[in-house]
Amino acid sequence: DAGVIQSPRHEVTEMGQEVTLRCKPISGHNSLFWYRQTMMRGLELLIYFNNNVPIDDSGMPEDRFSAKMPNASFSTLKIQPSEPRDSAVYFCASTPGLAGVEQFFGPGTRLTVL
Amino acid sequence: EDQVTQSPEALRLQEGESSSLNCSYTVSGLRGLFWYRQDPGKGPEFLFTLYSAGEEKEKERLKATLTKKESFLHITAPKPEDSATYLCAVQAGRGYSTLTFGKGTMLLVSP
Numbered sequence: 268d269a270g271v272i273q274s275p276r277h278e279v280t281e282m283g284q285e286v287t288l289r290c291k292p293i294s295g296h297n298s299l300f301w302y303r304q305t306m307m308r309g310l311e312l313l314i315y316f317n318n319n320v321p322i323d324d325s326g327m328p329e330d331r332f333s334a335k336m337p338n339a340s341f342s343t344l345k346i347q348p349s350e351p352r353d354s355a356v357y358f359c360a361s362t363p364g365l366a367g368v369e370q371f372f373g374p375g376t377r378l379t380v381l
Numbered sequence: 382e383d384q385v386t387q388s389p390e391a392l393r394l395q396e397g398e399s400s401s402l403n404c405s406y407t408v409s410g411l412r413g414l415f416w417y418r419q420d421p422g423k424g425p426e427f428l429f430t431l432y433s434a435g436e437e438k439e440k441e442r443l444k445a446t447l448t449k450k451e452s453f454l455h456i457t458a459p460k461p462e463d464s465a466t467y468l469c470a471v472q473a474g475r476g477y478s479t480l481t482f483g484k485g486t487m488l489l490v491s492p
Contacts, residue, residue, distance in 0.1 A: 271424070300479075309484035310425070310468065323479065358424050369415060370480060372424030 269293075271373035273359050279379045285347040288376045290359030291340055296371070298364040301334055301344050304356045304375070316342065317364060349380045383408045383473050387483035394459055394490050402454040402486045404469030414452050415480060416445050417468040425468055459490045 272291040280286055292299045300315040314324040316336045324334070331350070336342040346353055356377050360370040384407040394400055406414065413432050417425035429438045431447040438445050442463065444455045454467055466487045470480040 310470075310482040312479055312481075315479060360424075369427040369430055371427070372417075374422075374424050 271359055271361055271371055273357075273373035273376050275376060276374065277377045277379075279381065280349055281381050282350055283348040284380075285345065286349045286353075286378060286380075288344040288357050288359075288378070290342045290344070290373060292342070292359070292361030293371055294340070296361035296363050297339070298362045299336060299342050300360040300362075300370060301342070302358040302360065302372075304358060310358070313344070346378075349378075351380045354378055354380050383471055383481040385469055385471055385481055385483035387467075387469050387486050389486060390484070391487045392489070394456075394488070396460055396490055396492050397458045399455070399457045399459070401456070402467055402488070404452040404454070404483055405450060406452070406469075406471045407450075408471050408473040408481075410473055412472040414447055415470040415472070416452070416454055417470065419466045419468055419485070428467075456488070459488075461490050461492050464488055464490045 271293055274289045298317050301313040302310050303313055304310045311326060313326045314334045315322055319336045332346055334344045356375045358372050358375045360372045362368050362370045386405045388403045413430050415430050416428040418428055419425045429445040431445055434447055434449045436447050442457050446453045466485040468482055468485045470482040472480050
C-alpha cells in the first residue's frame with residue numbers, strides 16, 4: 268500500500284498568490300482530514316470529510332481557506348490569497364472512519380509564504 | 382473543550398536511560414487515546430491506541446499506560462533511533478473520529 272500521498276512536498280510562494288495542496292487518501296478509507304502543524308500551535312485540525320462530504324470545517328482559519336473532495340481518492344486544500352502567517356506544514360490523514368481507529372498521515376507539504 | 386497537555390516539552394536521555402513521557406487530558410467522554418511518533422520532515426506514525434483506564438500496550442522498548450486523567454509512555458533502555466517527537470491525541474465523545482493533539486515531547490537519545 269502506498270499510504271497517503273501528498274503533493275507538492277514543498278511549496279514556496281509569494282504573499283497574495285493562490286496555493287493548492289493535494290492529497291490522495293489510502294484506498295478504502297472513507298474519512299479524510301486536513302491538519303496544519305506549527306511550532307507555536309502544534310497540530311491543528313482544519314477540516315474533515317466523511318464519504319466525500321465536509322463534516323466539520325470549524326478549524327478553517329479564514330475564508331481564504333477552502334477544501335474540496337470531489338471523489339473518494341482526491342482532496343484539495345486551497346489558500347487564496349496566501350499570507351506569510353499561513354507558512355506551516357500541512358498534513359492530510361485518512362482513516363476507515365470508525366471511532367477509535369487510528370488515522371494514517373501523509374508526509375506533509377511544507378508551505379512557505381514570503 | 383478537549384485539552385491535551387504533554388510534558389516535558391523536550392527530554393534528553395543517554396542510551397539505556399529509561400524514562401517516561403506524560404500526557405494529561407481533559408475530555409468529555411474519552412473514546413480513545415492515541416500515541417504517535419513523528420520523525421523530522423515526516424508525518425506522524427501511529428504507535429498505540431488505549432481505550433480505558435488501566436489498559437497497557439507494549440511495542441519493543443515502549444509501553445503506554447492510561448488512567449482517567451493521563452497517559453504515560455514509558456521508554457525502557459532507549460536507543461538513539463528512538464529519538465523523535467512523541468505526540469499524544471484524544472478522541473472524545475463529541476466529534477466524529479476527530480483527534481485533539483498535544484504539542485508533543487521531543488526526545489533525544491544520545492549514544
